[in-house]
Amino acid sequence: MKTRLRRCFVLALVTAAMLQLVLGQPTTLSNAAAAPKAPAATNPKADAATPTNTRVAAASLSQVSADPLWLQPGEADDAASQQQQQQPLQPPPGLTIPDAPPACTIDVVRGMSWGVATAAYQIEGAYNVNKTPSIWDTFVEMPGKIKGGGTGKVAIDHANRYKSDYELMKEMGVKVHRFSFSWPRIVPGGQGSPPNEAGIAFYHRLIDEMITNGITPVATMYHWDLPQALQDRYGGWLGDQVVKDFAYYAQTLYKRFGDKIKHWVTINEPASICDHGYKNGIYAPGLKGDKVALYKCGHNVLLAHAAAVKAYRNSFSSQGAKIGFSTNLVWAEPLTDAPADKQAAQNKLDREFGWIADPLFTGRYPASMRAALGSDLPRFTEGQKALLKGSIDFLGINIYTARWVWHNADKPFGWRESSRKNGVPIGEQGGATWLYNAPFAMGNVLRYVGEKYNRPETWVTEFGTGITGEEAWSGNQVLSDSYRTKFYSGYLNSACEAISSYKLNVPMIFAWSLWDNFEWAEGYEVRYGMVHVDFATQERKVKESGYWWSKHFFTQSKELAR
Numbered sequence: 072m073k074t075r076l077r078r079c080f081v082l083a084l085v086t087a088a089m090l091q092l093v094l095g096q097p098t099t100l101s102n103a104a105a106a107p108k109a110p111a112a113t114n115p116k117a118d119a120a121t122p123t124n125t126r127v128a129a130a131s132l133s134q135v136s137a138d139p140l141w142l143q144p145g146e147a148d149d150a151a152s153q154q155q156q157q158q159p160l161q162p163p164p165g166l167t168i169p170d171a172p173p174a175c176t177i178d179v180v181r182g183m184s185w186g187v188a189t190a191a192y193q194i195e196g197a198y199n200v201n202k203t204p205s206i207w208d209t210f211v212e213m214p215g216k217i218k219g220g221g222t223g224k225v226a227i228d229h230a231n232r233y234k235s236d237y238e239l240m241k242e243m244g245v246k247v248h249r250f251s252f253s254w255p256r257i258v259p260g261g262q263g264s265p266p267n268e269a270g271i272a273f274y275h276r277l278i279d280e281m282i283t284n285g286i287t288p289v290a291t292m293y294h295w296d297l298p299q300a301l302q303d304r305y306g307g308w309l310g311d312q313v314v315k316d317f318a319y320y321a322q323t324l325y326k327r328f329g330d331k332i333k334h335w336v337t338i339n340e341p342a343s344i345c346d347h348g349y350k351n352g353i354y355a356p357g358l359k360g361d362k363v364a365l366y367k368c369g370h371n372v373l374l375a376h377a378a379a380v381k382a383y384r385n386s387f388s389s390q391g392a393k394i395g396f397s398t399n400l401v402w403a404e405p406l407t408d409a410p411a412d413k414q415a416a417q418n419k420l421d422r423e424f425g426w427i428a429d430p431l432f433t434g435r436y437p438a439s440m441r442a443a444l445g446s447d448l449p450r451f452t453e454g455q456k457a458l459l460k461g462s463i464d465f466l467g468i469n470i471y472t473a474r475w476v477w478h479n480a481d482k483p484f485g486w487r488e489s490s491r492k493n494g495v496p497i498g499e500q501g502g503a504t505w506l507y508n509a510p511f512a513m514g515n516v517l518r519y520v521g522e523k524y525n526r527p528e529t530w531v532t533e534f535g536t537g538i539t540g541e542e543a544w545s546g547n548q549v550l551s552d553s554y555r556t557k558f559y560s561g562y563l564n565s566a567c568e569a570i571s572s573y574k575l576n577v578p579m580i581f582a583w584s585l586w587d588n589f590e591w592a593e594g595y596e597v598r599y600g601m602v603h604v605d606f607a608t609q610e611r612k613v614k615e616s617g618y619w620w621s622k623h624f625f626t627q628s629k630e631l632a633r
Contacts, residue, residue, distance in 0.1 A: 159244060159625075159626045160244065160613060160617070160618055161618075162613075166550060166615055166618065168618050169553075169556055169557075169619060170623075171622075171623035172561070172563045172564030172567060172623075173564060174567035174571065175563055175564060175567040175623070176567075179567050180623070180627045180628075181627050181628075181629060183570075183578055183628070183629055184247050184578060184579045184580075184629045184630070184631040185246075185247070185579075185581075185582075185625055185627075185628040186246065186247030186249060186287075187248055187582050188250075188532060188533050188581040188584060188585075189251070189584055189585060190251045190291070190295070190339070191250070191251045191252060191256075191294060191296060192207050192223045192226070192253065192294070193223065193226060193584075193590070193591070194588045194589070195230045195253065196223065196224060196225040196229065196230050196231070197228075197230035197231070198224045199224075201267065202255050202256040202259075202267070203259035203298060203299070203300065204298075204300075205297060205299055205355075206298075206299050206356045207223060207295065207296050207355045209299050209302075209356070210356060211224075213357060216357060216592065217591075217592060217593075218593050218594040218596040219595060219596050220594070221589060221594030221595045221596075222589070226588060226589045227586055227587070227588050227589075227606070234280055235611075236586075237283075237286060238284060239611060239613075240284060243621045244625035245286060246630060247287045247579070247581070247628070248286050248288060248289065248585075249289040249290075249336070250288060250291065251291035251292070251293070251294035251296075251339070252290060252291070252292060252324060253296050254297060254298055255296065255298040255299070255300075256270030256273065257320060257323055257324065258316075259298050260300060261298070261300070262312075262319040263319070266323050278328065282331065287333075287334075288332055288334075289334040289581075290324070290332045290336070291336040291337075291338075291339050292320065292324060292337050292379070293317070293338045293339065295339070295340075295343070295354070295355065297355075301313065301316060307349075307356060308348070309367055309368055309371070311371065313371055314371055314374045317375035317378065318375065318378035318379050318381075321383070322379075322382050322387075325386075325387040325390065326387075329390040329392065333390075333391065334392060335393070335394045335395065336394075336395050336396065336532065337379050337395070337396050338372055338375065338396060339467075339532070340397060340398060340399045340469060341369055341372040341427050342369075342398065342399055342426075343399065345365050345366075345369045345372065346365065349364050349368045350362075350364060350365040350368075353592050354591060362444070363447055366449060367449060369426060373459060374458075376396055376431075377455065377459045379394075380394050380458075393464035394462075394464050395464055395465040395467050395530065396427075396431060396467060398427045398466075398467070398468060399468070399469040400420070400423065400424045400469070401423065401474055402474070402509070402512035402515050403417075403419040403476040403488070404473050404475055404515075405475075406476060406477035406492060409478070411478035412477045414478065414485070415476050415479070415485055415487075416476040418439050418485050418486050419484070419486050419488065420519070421437035421440055421484075422437075422439070422443075422484050425437040425440070426440060428466065431460075431461075431462055432460065432524050433460060434456030434459045434460035435451070435456065436448060443483055443484050463527075464528065465528040465529065465530050466527055466530070467530045468517075468530070468532060469531075469533035469534065470513050470531060470533070470534045470562070471506055471534060472498070472506050472509050473497055473498070473507070473509035473511070473512035474489065474490060475488060475491070475492045475497060490505075499554075501536040501558070502537020502538050502539050502540075502542075502597040502599075503593065506536060508536065508557075508558050510558075510562045510565045511565055512565075513531075513562040513563075513565040513566045514566060515565075515569075517531075517569045517577055518573050521573055521575040521576070526574070526575060527576065529575065530578070530581070531581060533581060533584075534562055534581075535558070535582055535583035535584060535599045536554070536558040537590075537593075537597040537598055537599050538552060541598050542596055542598060549612060549614065550615060551614075551615055552601075552615050553615055555614070555616040556615050556616045559582065559619070560619075563580070566580065578629075579631065582601065582620060583599055584601075585600060585602055585617075586604050586611065587599065587602070587603055587604040587606075600614070601613070601614050601617035602614060602617050
């Protein structure tokens with residue numbers, strides 16, 4: 072009898088809460104009007120007290136439905152709150168939201184976490200406030216390096232607008248944000264130098280705002296913005312000192328933020344750092360080197376990661392965080408079923424993915440790389456092998472596209488590749504010359520990693536697309552990014568199929584990106600956001616793809632433990 076009375080009492084409480092939601096005070100999330108346009112920032116301050124609110128969103132009043140009879144005492148309010156937060160952002164009239172991918176059933180979706188990823192230099196702005204120059208601050212000033220002459224000086228002014236940005240995330244239902252610290256905002260001078268207290272205070276405010284809005288922060292330590300001082304001092308990632316400096320930087324992050332950050336990514340995409348920054352020169356610092364420089368860079372990136380993880384496990388493990396590493400993989404699809412073509416595809420995977428991933432699991436570079444490169448490939452000491460092997464709690468992978476690959480004995484690694492087969496592209500081209508919509512790549516990558524490394528915990532830390540010509544859209548057209556929605560849907564369907572069919576351990580997937588932003592060498596000429604940003608006014612508008620994510624994934628997401 073007491074149990075029945077208790078359940079009836081809980082039912083009455085929840086019913087009252089439902090009536091208040093439906094009949095009571097209007098909510099600020101309902102039918103939000105477009106905010107007035109604000110002028111572009113010219114001298115942003117990272118510690119601005121009141122960010123300008125220029126977001127545009129629309130959401131309906133939450134309709135709560137639940138059977139509360141199963142609830143235990145004290146759970147009614149939590150369940151009602153959860154139901155309210157899980158209502159998706161409602162699109163404006165005339166914008167139809169496509170269905171979820173068929174393989175991503177509600178059971179699959181609710182068993183995983185879904186979030187968005189960004190990088191400091193691409194969104195923050197405030198380039199000269201509480202921060203010293205990074206290699207990207209220097210690189211963007213080099214003539215001809217950035218399309219359209221764009222820079223990250225203002226970017227999307229997130230340093231000033233983070234409060235309204237996280238309010239919008241909350242409205243969309245986003246529960247996990249992978250962001251990055253700017254190294255020169257934290258420790259500009261390297262090992263032993265004093266931390267920048269103003270920069271640390273800024274990130275505390277940023278993280279606190281995420282948590283206030285129910286968003287779990289996942290922190291990337293390094294997303295390409297090396298302090299320029301370290302590049303000048305010893306050549307950046309080509310100098311052995313960078314390993315010690317990165318470990319010192321990581322320890323500073325653990326000390327100052329370890330109580331709030333429970334998921335770390337040490338370094339993002341070493342192939343982009345090394346291939347593009349120190350070999351072909353299209354990314355900062357813009358150096359054109361040989362293969363010795365390329366593999367020296369990658370070697371130091373791996374050792375820096377290992378040093379950061381060692382520091383955590385030795386001195387900070389009581390904080391209880393997981394530490395991962397994020398690398399990228401362009402899927403290699405054999406042109407034919409011939410054994411030589413299959414081996415060529417494997418060689419490409421070894422060179423571009425195994426180069427970084429194998430040492431994290433085995434402590435060694437792939438055998439095919441050791442054979443092809445000989446003394447040009449650095450070797451790990453036994454102590455370094457021991458530090459690297461098992462140095463991740465999860466592997467992050469950035470998955471964007473695929474290539475056809477076939478055998479060619481004249482090439483150093485025995486392969487050639489193309490985006491076309493018999494003149495037909497591997498998929499529809501996105502907003503960048505290298506990016507093709509190849510959804511099979513997602514499932515193939517996840518299956519490959521699961522089978523090669525015995526089903527490790529794997530996160531998709533980035534995937535997304537630009538759209539050809541999107542930078543010229545105007546008016547309501549900017550909301551209609553149906554190609555992006557189709558891209559996301561195809562890739563996620565492929566992921567869900569692979570996860571379900573092969574029992575893969577993939578608990579977390581991040582979309583790239585939440586906002587349109589500064590896209591490195593592409594400047595502002597290509598957009599990847601599910602939220603449109605008017606770069607002149609900084610106004611934000613949720614696109615079709617953002618409403619789609621809100622409806623099918625963000626509001627259904629499993630919480631990532633803080």
